[in-house]
Amino acid sequence: MTLGRAFPYGKLIFFATGNMHKFNEARRVLAEYNISVAMVRVKTIEIQDDDIESIAEASAIDAARKINLPVIVEDAGLFIDALNGFPGPYSSYVYRKIGLDGILKLLEGIENRRARFKSVVAFSDTDGSVKYFRGFVEGRITRVARGYGGFGFDPIFEPDEQPGKTFGEMTIEEKNKISHRARALREFAKWYRDQFSP
Amino acid sequence: MTLGRAFPYGKLIFFATGNMHKFNEARRVLAEYNISVAMVRVKTIEIQDDDIESIAEASAIDAARKINLPVIVEDAGLFIDALNGFPGPYSSYVYRKIGLDGILKLLEGIENRRARFKSVVAFSDTDGSVKYFRGFVEGRITRVARGYGGFGFDPIFEPDEQPGKTFGEMTIEEKNKISHRARALREFAKWYRDQFSP
Numbered sequence: 001m002t003l004g005r006a007f008p009y010g011k012l013i014f015f016a017t018g019n020m021h022k023f024n025e026a027r028r029v030l031a032e033y034n035i036s037v038a039m040v041r042v043k044t045i046e047i048q049d050d051d052i053e054s055i056a057e058a059s060a061i062d063a064a065r066k067i068n069l070p071v072i073v074e075d076a077g078l079f080i081d082a083l084n085g086f087p088g089p090y091s092s093y094v095y096r097k098i099g100l101d102g103i104l105k106l107l108e109g110i111e112n113r114r115a116r117f118k119s120v121v122a123f124s125d126t127d128g129s130v131k132y133f134r135g136f137v138e139g140r141i142t143r144v145a146r147g148y149g150g151f152g153f154d155p156i157f158e159p160d161e162q163p164g165k166t167f168g169e170m171t172i173e174e175k176n177k178i179s180h181r182a183r184a185l186r187e188f189a190k191w192y193r194d195q196f197s198p
Numbered sequence: 199m200t201l202g203r204a205f206p207y208g209k210l211i212f213f214a215t216g217n218m219h220k221f222n223e224a225r226r227v228l229a230e231y232n233i234s235v236a237m238v239r240v241k242t243i244e245i246q247d248d249d250i251e252s253i254a255e256a257s258a259i260d261a262a263r264k265i266n267l268p269v270i271v272e273d274a275g276l277f278i279d280a281l282n283g284f285p286g287p288y289s290s291y292v293y294r295k296i297g298l299d300g301i302l303k304l305l306e307g308i309e310n311r312r313a314r315f316k317s318v319v320a321f322s323d324t325d326g327s328v329k330y331f332r333g334f335v336e337g338r339i340t341r342v343a344r345g346y347g348g349f350g351f352d353p354i355f356e357p358d359e360q361p362g363k364t365f366g367e368m369t370i371e372e373k374n375k376i377s378h379r380a381r382a383l384r385e386f387a388k389w390y391r392d393q394f395s396p
Contacts, residue, residue, distance in 0.1 A: 045243075045245055046245060046246040046247075047243055047244060047245055047246065048244040048245065048246055048253075048291070049244075052293070055246075061223060083300070084294070084295045085295060085298055086292070086295035086296050086300075087295075088291075088295070090246070090288050090291060090292075093246070093248070093288060094284070094288075097281060097282045097283060097284035097285075097286070098281055098283070098284050098304060101227070102281070102304055103305070105303060105304055106296060106300055106303055106304065108303070145337075148211070180396075181268070
């Protein structure tokens, strides 16, 4: 890491994403740590890999190189046990193509509904160094979609920590208490805040 | 293109792939044009994109850079109309995760079985220049899997040009007459052969 106390941007971080939902979730979480976040719409490379860490790493390095600023990217996926981890790193593509109904159909007649959301926040400095922060949340896939909050597969995911309610039925504040993304962002925030400590 | 008549490797091409099925199909097709093919197991970058041309391009450039030889890569996908083109560029991942049964389940109760396989062969020279060659084959998704030939989704794909038989029920020779991959490879082979013509 080259930033440390000499880092010139104050408690500001750039978040390379085109997803307003992700940005809004991140903004609120990082505000708890007095970190401001600026959305940067830069198209970064997204590699194919079964592992979201590798995807986030390549993307963060590419983003930092393109905008020449320290930056975070976030990559997440829904991993369903009965489907061998599908849709995993390709959750966004799978959501666009077959949607909630596709996942529910694949799980028809299957008792094991266990699933987890994973998130990786990758921070890249302009020297190409990268640091990861992970978060996850355990839960189950519902039988029907419920709620219009969140995005993606939120309406079919019921976290163990708040049974009876899907992510789609929660406000951003409720979701941010337990979500994979909020957890990864908090890990990042604690580390990032410490870069500025006396 | 920098190769032209001065190209030093004779009628030989390097094929970057880890898939023996693809290599065996390619070897036979290219032999029709007196082109020898050498399999190169090099891990190349594979980007996420809805478009297989972009995936193949990035992969070919990366492969040529890594092995410092003119090289082809091939990327293919099965595009199912009723599923908005799913699994498309992620066919290999989707096959590993939900298999033939997953696709058949997603299509349960759906009359429209129309689908096509697309292939892109991307040739990259060591100077980073790239040329594409495309092939496709129209067909339908069967109600049950049939045959053990080919690989991936072959046992559930019945091409229009040979109705009643899935790719999985064909020999390599039969499949190579009409397959998306063989067609893309033939386009490549014609062009490549001409690079050596007097």
